[in-house]
Amino acid sequence: MRIISGLYKSRKIVAPKNLPVRPTTDMAKEGLFNILNNHFYFDEVSVLDLFAGTGNISYEFASRGTKDIISVDQDLGCIKFINQTSEGFKMPIKTIKSDAFKFLEKASLQFNIIFADPPYAFTLEQFSKIPELVFQNKLLEDDGVLIVEHSKETDLSQLVHYHYSKSYGGNMFSFFENN
Template identity: 80%
Template sequence: MRIISGIYKSRKIVAPKNLPVRPTTDMAKESLFNILNNQFYFDEISVLDLFAGTGNISYEFASRGTEQITSIDQDFGCVKFINQTAEAFKMPIQTVKSNVFKYLEKTNQPANIIFADPPYNFSIEEFAKIPELVFKNNLLLEAGLLIVEHSKHTDLSNLHNYSYSKSYGGNMFSFFENTTRV
């Protein structure tokens, strides 16, 4: 994997082969950040990276100047790798080793962008639990986005607070927004 833009642009990061991950492709990541670049000043936002895996998305935000990044993953190897990489590059990434659903139930730390890259084989009920917990617990700041990455074969358009989706090859990003704004 490589960092697309920012101060660490073109840096390659090689994750251990034994991690249970499926990193977001460079093409999909570049397209996602093109969308986000038009809506946010990266140095002014906070990010919550759920099912962080290799930390691919967190590194991209850090490279673009985001100072408040929290990466959540339940795999010890993933958390260790993110910590090592963040330390090596001096990136402001905090990690939490936790089951994402338990973390979302307990945290009271809202973010401007919440990115979730759960296993593609999740059931629709498991996918639905992500926006349900995010919005029930008011974890998305005003004008923020929840982005869920999933297979193009999964349709999340019927979930609460769904806004729109973008497809990139076999990857799809579904965007959720707080619809209860005044």
């Protein structure tokens, strides 16, 4: 994987093979950040990266100037890798080892952008719990967005606060908003 833009543009990050992850493809990540670039100033936002895995999305935000980033993953190996990589690049990424759902149940901070990249094999019920907890616990700023990455085979359009979806190759991003 590589960082697409910003201070660390074109830097490659090689994750250990033993991590239980499926990193977002560079093509999909580039498409996602083109959308976000039209709505946010990255140096002014707070970001929550759920099911962070390798930290791929967190690194992209940090490279683009975001200073307030929390990466959550339940795998200790992923957390250690994100810490090692972000320290090496001097990126302001805070990591939390936790199950994403338990984190959402207890969180009290608000974010401009919440990105969730759960396992593609999740059931619709598991996927639906993400926006349910985010909006129930008021974790998004008024103008914020929740983005859930999933496969094209999964349709999240009937979920609460769904706004729209964009696909890039086999990746799909569904956007959820307050209004």
